[in-house]
Amino acid sequence: MVEMTGVLNPRGTWVADRCSIAKALDVVRTRSAFLILREAFYGTTRFADFAERADISEPVAAARLRELVEHGLLELGDYRAPGQRTRREYRLTRKGEELFPVLAALMQWGDRWENDGGRVELRHRDCGEPVEVALRCAAGHELGPSDLELARKPKA
Numbered sequence: 132m133v134e135m136t137g138v139l140n141p142r143g144t145w146v147a148d149r150c151s152i153a154k155a156l157d158v159v160r161t162r163s164a165f166l167i168l169r170e171a172f173y174g175t176t177r178f179a180d181f182a183e184r185a186d187i188s189e190p191v192a193a194a195r196l197r198e199l200v201e202h203g204l205l206e207l208g209d210y211r212a213p214g215q216r217t218r219r220e221y222r223l224t225r226k227g228e229e230l231f232p233v234l235a236a237l238m239q240w241g242d243r244w245e246n247d248g249g250r251v252e253l254r255h256r257d258c259g260e261p262v263e264v265a266l267r268c269a270a271g272h273e274l275g276p277s278d279l280e281l282a283r284k285p286k287a
Contacts, residue, residue, distance in 0.1 A: 158202045163187045163195045165234065168223075171205060172231055176220035196221060204230065236264040 147153070159165060166185035175181055182192035199205040204227035211217045235253060242249040253262040266274045 158204070159199075159230065161195065163191050164199060165237070167192065167195050167199060168204065168227065168230060169234055171221065171223050171227065172234060176210075176222060177218070178221070181221070199227070203227075232264055235262065239264050 159168065163185060166187065167181050170181055170184045173184075175184055178192065178196065179189075181187075181196060182189045185192065187195075196205065200207060200221070203224055205221045206224050207219050208222055209217050210220045238249065238253070242252075254260065255262055268274060272278075
C-alpha cells in the first residue's frame with residue numbers, strides 16, 4: 132500500500148478528477164489495444180498480421196488500429212515490396228514506444244502471478260541478461276510501494 136503521509140489525503144479533500152491513470156486507460160482501454168501494441172513492439176506492421184497474431188477479428192483490429200492512430204500511438208506509412216503494389220503499414224510513434232515499460236511490467240507481473248513463467252522473456256541484447264521492470268526515484272534508488280508517498284505537483 133502506498134503510504135499517505137500528511138502531504139495529501141486521497142480520501143479527504145483531494146479528488147482524482149484529473150487522474151493520469153484514468154486518462155491513459157481512455158487511450159488504451161481494451162484488451163485488444165494492448166495486444167496490438169504488444170505485436171507492434173514485437174515488430175508487426177501489417178493489418179492482417181495484427182489481427183492474426185493478436186487473435187482478434189479483422190473488424191476489431193481495424194477499430195483498435197484506427198483508435199491507436201487517432202491517439203498518436205501508431206502512425207500509418209507506405210511500404211512496397213519489390214514487384215508489389217504500395218501498401219500501408221503501422222509503426223509505433225515515440226508516444227507509443229513510451230508505453231513499452233507498461234507492457235513489460237504487465238508481462239513481468241503475468242509471468243510471476245498468472246502464467247507460470249510465460250513462454251518468452253525480454254533479454255538485454257548486449258549482455259544477454261533478462262530484463263526486469265523496476266520503479267526508481269530520480270536519484271536511482273529502487274522503490275517498492277511502501278517507499279512511496281503521494282504529493283501534489285507544483286502548479287504550472
